[in-house]
Amino acid sequence: MNLLILGPQGAGKGTQAVLLASRLGIPHISTGDIFRSNLKVGTKLGKKAQKYMDVGELVPDSITREMVAERLTEADAQRGFLLDGFPRTMVQATWLKDELANTHRILDRVLLLTAPDEQLVSRMLARGRSDDTPEAISRRLDIYRANTQPLLDFYGDLVSVVDGVGAIDEVQHRLLSQLGPV
Ligand code: AMP
Numbered sequence: 001m002n003l004l005i006l007g008p009q010g011a012g013k014g015t016q017a018v019l020l021a022s023r024l025g026i027p028h029i030s031t032g033d034i035f036r037s038n039l040k041v042g043t044k045l046g047k048k049a050q051k052y053m054d055v056g057e058l059v060p061d062s063i064t065r066e067m068v069a070e071r072l073t074e075a076d077a078q079r080g081f082l083l084d085g086f087p088r089t090m091v092q093a094t095w096l097k098d099e100l101a102n103t104h105r106i107l108d109r110v111l112l113l114t115a116p117d118e119q120l121v122s123r124m125l126a127r128g129r130s131d132d133t134p135e136a137i138s139r140r141l142d143i144y145r146a147n148t149q150p151l152l153d154f155y156g157d158l159v160s161v162v163d164g165v166g167a168i169d170e171v172q173h174r175l176l177s178q179l180g181p182v
Contacts, residue, residue: 001026001080001179002105004087006151007113008144009137010120011164012171016113017084019172024179026080029071031064033085056136058088058143065095072099089147093154110155111175113164117141 001024007013014030021028035053038046045067052059068086071077087093100106115123124137152159160178164171 001108002100003080003082003108003179004110004155005082005084005113006110006148006159007164008115008120008148009140010123011113011115012123012168013084013113013164015168016164016171016175017082019168020175021082023172023176024080024082026082027074027076028082028084029068029077029086030084031068031086034067034071035059053131054136056131056139056143058147061089061091061095064092065099068096069099072103087151088144090150090154093151107155107158109160109179110151110158111178112152112159112161113171113175114161115164119165 003020003024003026005013005017005020014032017028017030035046035049039050039053040046045063048063049059058064064086068083072081083096087096120141121137124132125134162171162174162178166174
């Protein structure tokens with residue numbers, strides 16, 4: 001199954017995505033995680049991405065796309081994937097559509113995890129990541145609204161909206177129930 005999970009940071013997307021991917025036996029591909037692991041070991045890619053990540057800006061597409069394209073060609077991604085944190089813009093979404101078409105794949109479903117703003121901000125402050133300063137948080141929410149919401153129109157009927165408020169198991173159950181028998 002080829003899936004996307006969308007939603008603002010702080011909606012519990014990362015936690016839910018890891019659980020869901022393992023349940024479905026498909027790789028969880030998070031662009032934020034890939035950037036962070038590159039940063040940690042000091043790769044060229046990590047160094048290029050750092051200045052954008054530090055201030056909550058999007059890393060340029062030229063860098064991000066190549067990374068996603070490579071990851072999607074790996075063997076484990078041939079049986080399906082759960083993309084998390086990509087696409088974040090219409091440009092990325094149209095690129096992904098072409099990239100998947102070129103490799104004879106389509107998206108099966110787009111999951112949108114939602115939560116009220118107060119909860120998003122307090123969850124982000126609580127996890128204490130180095131890029132979770134109040135300024136970077138508010139910048140990321142602005143960017144999310146401006147860039148990511150139009151993706152919902154683009155994906156149309158493929159989108160399932162899931163309430164992210166509640167216990168981890170409860171939310172996971174809601175996500176799974178959108179996928180039908182798996
Ligand atoms: P995340 O873990 O998804 O919150 O991502 C952390 C940071 O990585 C973001 O604030 C961006 O700087 C960068 N990033 C992650 N995914 C993307 C993407 N699809 N396009 C551009 N930048 C991204």
